[in-house]
Amino acid sequence: xxxxxxxxxxxxxxxxxxxxxxxxxxxxxxxxxxxxxxxxxxxxxxxxxxxxxxxxxxxxxxxxxxxxxxxxxxxxxxxxxxxxxxxxxxxxxxxxx
Amino acid sequence: xxxxxxxxxxxxxxxxxxxxxxxxxxxxxxxxxxxxxxxxxxxxxxxxxxxxxxxxxxxxxxxxxxxxxxxxxxxxxxxxxxxxxxxxxxxxxxx
Numbered sequence: 001x002x003x004x005x006x007x008x009x010x011x012x013x014x015x016x017x018x019x020x021x022x023x024x025x026x027x028x029x030x031x032x033x034x035x036x037x038x039x040x041x042x043x044x045x046x047x048x049x050x051x052x053x054x055x056x057x058x059x060x061x062x063x064x065x066x067x068x069x070x071x072x073x074x075x076x077x078x079x080x081x082x083x084x085x086x087x088x089x090x091x092x093x094x095x096x097x
Numbered sequence: 098x099x100x101x102x103x104x105x106x107x108x109x110x111x112x113x114x115x116x117x118x119x120x121x122x123x124x125x126x127x128x129x130x131x132x133x134x135x136x137x138x139x140x141x142x143x144x145x146x147x148x149x150x151x152x153x154x155x156x157x158x159x160x161x162x163x164x165x166x167x168x169x170x171x172x173x174x175x176x177x178x179x180x181x182x183x184x185x186x187x188x189x190x191x192x
Contacts, residue, residue, distance in 0.1 A: 006098060013105050013146070020109050020139055024116040027135060033127050036119075040131050044138045051109075051142045055149055058098075067157050068145065071164045075138060078168030082134060085175040090127040093178070 005057040011020060012054030021046035033090050037083055044079040106143045106161035113139030130174040137167030 019042055026039020052072045059065045116139075118131040141160045148156030 005161050009098070010101060013102070016142065017105050017108050017112075020112045020142065022133060024112040027110060027116050027119050032123055033131075035130060037131060040135055043135060047109075047139050048142050051105075055145055058149060059154075064140060064154055064157060067161060071141060071145070071157070074161075075141065075163040075167070078164070078171070079134075079138070082168060082171035082175075086127050086130060086171060089175045089178045090125065093125070093127075 005044050009054045009057060012050045016050030016052075016054065019043050019050060023047060025046045034087060037087055041079055048075055054093055098168045099150050106146035106150065109139050109146065110143045113143075126174065127177060130171055134167065134171055137163065137170065140168070 023039050023043020026042070027036050030036045030039055049072055052068045055068060056065055059068065113136050116132050116135045120129045123129060141163050144156050144160040144163065148154065148160070
């Protein structure tokens with residue numbers, strides 16, 4: 001059981017790290033602001049989400065586990081709001097320079 | 098497992114640091130604030146991984162605070178980047 005949970009942790013955290021790699025690659029390589037925003041939100045939501053999912057089996061108390069989930073939900077909420085706001089500000093700037 | 102979490106934290110931080118090149122290159126302010134946002138998220142992930150590697154549960158509280166604060170940078174940018182209020186269609190809707 002311990003080994004299975006450790007394996008799950010390794011797979012999930014590695015997956016999260018991969019999404020941070022993908023997010024950085026997209027942020028550096030994509031051609032315009034909106035596609036880069038798309039790459040960034042993948043790193044935000046999935047990268048951090050998988051890292052937290054991988055850490056969850058290793059925490060000993062329910063409070064700490066809840067704290068980790070709250071961190072992820074906060075990032076989801078702020079990422080969704082911020083990406084909308086950034087895209088809107090950018091689009092307005094392009095249409096009314 | 099400690100080494101694994103440490104290595105994962107270093108990897109995430111390295112990726113985020115690489116992403117900061119976007120702040121240098123721009124070209125628009127929106128790209129720069131996006132790199133800063135990636136730094137916030139990556140910082141949270143690295144903090145949580147370091148907290149697991151060092152068996153220090155208090156670091157989760159630091160990550161929670163960072164998650165709260167990271168949202169404000171992007172919102173402050175949008176407020177600063179917004180054109181004058183009378184050119185803002187959303188403000189006209191509210192009026």
